[in-house]
Amino acid sequence: MTAPIHIAVGANHRSAPLDLRERLFVPRDETEAFYASLKSHGFDDVLLLSTCDRVEVHAMHPQPSQAVGTLRDMLASRAGLKGLDKRFYGLVDRPALRQLFAIAASLDSLVVGEPQVLGQLKESHRRAAAAGLMGRGLERRLQAAFAAAKRVRNETRIGERPVSIASAGVEVAREIHGDLGRVRGLLVGVGEAGELIASRLRSHGLGDLAVLHARPRLAQAVAERLDVRIASPDDREAELAAADVLILSVGAGRHAVDQADMKAALRSRRRQPVFVIDAGVPPDADPAIDRLDDVFVYNLDHLERIAMAGRAGREDEAAAAWAIVDEALAGFSAADAQRDAVPAVASLRAAFEAARQQVLAGKAGDDSSEATRRLVNRLLHDPSEMLRVMAEDDPASVNDAEHLLQRLFRLHSEKET
Incomplete structure (x- = not known):
């Protein structure tokens, strides 16, 4: 099998x-x-x-x-x-x-x-x-x-980067809005980066958060994990106007929020500031938004520079993490190969033991020399017959079998002696 x-x-x-x-x-x-x-x-x-x-x-x-x-x-x-x-x-x-x-x-x-x-x-x-x-x-x-x-x-410190990026988002949100308990947030999209930042904001006291997505089942999955409400796509304009912190995490290659959207939201907000976190890859925010007064746009790179200033490069941490993964992978593969060999070794041991028992059940008067000679003959009989058949049917395969036998039993070929 x-x-x-x-x-x-x-x-x-x-x-x-x-x-x-x-x-x-x-x-x-x-x-x-x-x-x-x-x-x-x-x-x-x-x-x-x-x-x-x-x-x-x-x-x-x-x-x-x-x-x-x-x-x-x-x-x-x-x-x-x-x-x-x-x-x-x-x-x-x-x-x-x-x-x-x-x-x-x-x-x-x-x-x-x-x-x-x-x-x-x-x-x-x-x-x-x-x-x-x-x-x-x-x-x-x-x-x-x-x-x-x-x-x-x-x-490694590989886990510090995303947590630090999210924490930097919390830090900037507090600088702009002060007490997060009075702040409303809107997560547009369901990307993992946006969810991480939203989760961090929630754990630091963000007063209200909604998830907005065109596909309700995707929004529901994220909303359940964050324990927040789902915003209806029909209420998009009102939700944008109410959001003090806007997290964009779509990554669809087109702007999730454009300049016209933000201008309309600012009019409804009476110029109250909006902190926009663009967590999309590619970016979700229309670049023109950043030129509007009272709108502060930060992408992941901006937050990372805040979070990781003065620390070792993330590439070094990623390389160290990959080294651990590859070491663990090699260890597992070696152990798995040994595990796969166990049934074959057990079968070989059982066959040898059966041959030994047959020899012991043979002539009662045999001395040890004769008994061991008969045991060797019995053990070699089937492999010898199979090698002869292989030599007739597929001569090239005999060389492969010979090399395998040399490795298994640590033999030296006659060519080497």
């Missing part, structure tokens, strides 16, 4: 535009049905990770090429696409495992180091287990990924 191979298929913020990721998104109330579909397609050790920035399926399968194609077709169908789409990446074996480790360590996030994705991955793990589709293969890989992520958090 062929051993299952790790595969990963999906689309993320690098491979696919926002509109495609939104069509792929699997909300919480559809997860059970999606897992049922995976099971009907032959997957019994599988995990779905569905966030605003990525939809990715990890699975163990004995036929990886076929399984990758099946998952691509499933995702394409969900997104309303026909045929193979290059925006869905398919990773097999070690690259798939490295992707899982990178996600857990937040090295594959839009904002490297952000903490939400690890929690989202753990929640996905729980849902896969609840669906009865978390097998030992993926379980081992997930636990190894969680352990690597913990090392990255403990041994």
